[in-house]
Amino acid sequence: MSLSSRPRFATLLRGLVLPAGLALSLSLPTAGQAQVSPFRQAVAEAVAGRGDLAPSYRARGFAGIWTGADAAAIARRNALLSALSRAGAHGLPVSRYDPEALVAKLRAARSPEERAEMDVEMTRAFLRYARDVQTGLLEPGRVVELIRREVPLRDPAETLAGFLEAEPAAFLRALAPGTLEYGRLMRARAELQRALDAGGWGPRVPETKIAAGDSGPAVVALRDRLIAMGDLAPTTSARMDAPLIAAVRAFQARNGLAVDGVVGPGTRAELNRSAEERLQSVLVAMERERWTNMERGQRHVLVNLTDFSATIIDDGQETFRTRSVIGAEASDRQTPEFSDVMEHMVINPSWYVPRSIVVGEYLPQLKRNRNAASQILITDRSGREVPRSSIDFSRYDERSFPYSMRQPPSNSNALGLVKFMFPNRYNIYLHDTPAKSLFGRESRAFSHGCVRLNDPFEFAYALLAAQEDDPEGFFRSRLATQREARVVLDAPVPVHLIYRTAFTDAEGRLQFRRDVYRRDRTIWDALARAGVAISRPAS
Incomplete structure (x- = not known):
């Protein structure tokens, strides 16, 4: 209506x-x-x-x-x-x-x-x-x-x-849903609809790099668009001056971009998204919020895949945040969305290589060179190590290869030095990683599906603080043994893996992220088929 x-x-x-x-x-x-x-x-x-x-x-x-x-x-x-x-x-x-x-x-x-x-x-x-x-x-x-x-x-x-x-x-x-998030998304929907009714945010920013000191039509278009979006106070300046640079940086921050104050291809693409596109993202986020209209736990872990982040929430307040790496964009590596309960962590974990990786990645390498991936042990069905010299790898294919692979605890272990377990049918968990350089990337979809944490030790301390007087000392003492140690959480913690391209931050500001797996586009198409429509101003 x-x-x-x-x-x-x-x-x-x-x-x-x-x-x-x-x-x-x-x-x-x-x-x-x-x-x-x-x-x-x-x-x-x-x-x-x-x-x-x-x-x-x-x-x-x-x-x-x-x-x-x-x-x-x-x-x-x-x-x-x-x-x-x-x-x-x-x-x-x-x-x-x-x-x-x-x-x-x-x-x-x-x-x-x-x-x-x-x-x-x-x-x-x-x-x-x-x-x-x-x-x-x-x-x-x-x-x-x-x-x-x-x-x-x-x-x-x-x-x-x-x-x-x-x-x-x-x-x-x-x-x-009675959550603050749902109420904020409702307000954002109304504001974006008003912006759309008023004709949107004006001309698109031209395809040219804009940096400090620049002037001209492209800067004016940038200025006017940021004013219309509410990221910049009204001004008549036609130069890329300090207030405009600050507005670009603020825009980059609330869109999950590298914050450098320079308008390059990535920032320009997000600036030029229409009010209608943003409204679609908000409508999808509201539907997603309804899917999780349940008690999420007084303390819980929230992993927003599109934001590449993992947070601990206590009594509705964020008490810890770290960057994350999620599953790669290939369909067989994407991280699924679900909720489960974290029961324990493993310090100095072994990595039991998933079958799909064993036969899809390592077996071809071993056929070419039996000493490939030498840091990983080959084991029989009982978990006993099998010498590589006794195996003719050329005899096997993906279906017939009878062995498993395991990487013992070490600094180079694929899981790093700690993993956080919420047993589930998808074999997804949170863990450390030796590949620290990936956390500096703007987009961080690189894993086989599990979620890697930038600050896993600090994440562990935050979880252990509920049951240990000296959580860091407790953790470090187990780590120093270099032996695998399972630590049960006295109070299991719900974990929610979500996917939000539109959400609000602690101050209620609307944030947007890229649709890394293109799931929200699919959901919007389904909502549109179900009758959800965006009213557009009469031409």
Whole structure:
């Protein structure tokens, strides 16, 4: 529903709250009348065979929920119709619920059968909206296979029962995620829509490098675009001066770019993204927030793949942050999205090489040179080392190779000196790495799927602080043994691997990141097919 149509809908809705002369008013049976009215009989027939609705209506003796003339029914239907008309504020398609059509049908319903059918249709609309706004419009795993998230779906009967016991408008407002992030994303959606309605952010920045001291049309275009985006206070300066450089640096920081104050190809590409593109990212982020509308843990670890970061959150506040390296962009190396619980860490870990790496990477090397990857042991099924001289590698292929490979603890171990385990079916965990140079890169998608940490020791200290008086001393003493040591966390910590190209920081500022795996593009396409649309100014 467009903004311009809302006054007309409000007028229609006001007509429904008037108790006198309601076309949809009905007389329910009193103690002196028959026990089952024609309306209730019609409701029973309308929900027959509907396992999702019949129990709820049966528990009410097939009384109506929405179509009565009593104050409770009026409050319910008007709260629902109002919520449906505002679904666009949540990035949901108003057309999916069509509140104007519901109003028209409610007005036209005359017979008990028509009123009963409308009552059931309103219930279906309520449950559809409740699910969409609470846990998302889409099923994530059907859209992107590597989103292995278990969406916290609510039981429809419990949702309806809760609604019937609550103040209707308050219940409907509470369905959406109650996180600060969701509220901020809603505000960002509204602001970006206003920017789009006003024509966007102006001309694109020309394809030329812009650095300190430069002037001319390209600098003016840069200046005007940053002002329109809110990154620069209004100014008439046409030079790349200190305020403009500071604005570029701020823009780079909130877009995950290298912060150097110079407009090169990467920064220019992000500057030239349209308000509509950014709005799409925010709408996808809102859908993703609904998929994780659950208790995340008083203390939890949050890994945002697109931000290449891992953070520890305590009571809603970020208490530790480090850079990360994630799975490479190739489809068989991308890091999946899921939630699990960290149970322990391993200090001085061995690396048990995944089968896919053994036969896909090391076996070809060993066929050419049996001494390749000499730091890694070859083992039999019992874990015993097998001398390389006793193996004719040329005899084997990916299917027939009977050996495993293991790298003992060492400074050069692929897992570094500590790994953090949240056992899962995907064999994904957080770990140290000897390849420290990768953390200096702007984009850090290089691993086989696991998440590497830039500051793994400090991450360990932060986790151990909950159970050790001297977490650093405890960790260092185990590290000094050079032997593998498993350390159980007294209080397991939930870990959430998420993927957000749009999110807000601790100060509430909107941040954007590149769609490194192109998952958000796929999700936006699915949302658009489901009816989510961005209104554009009339040309």
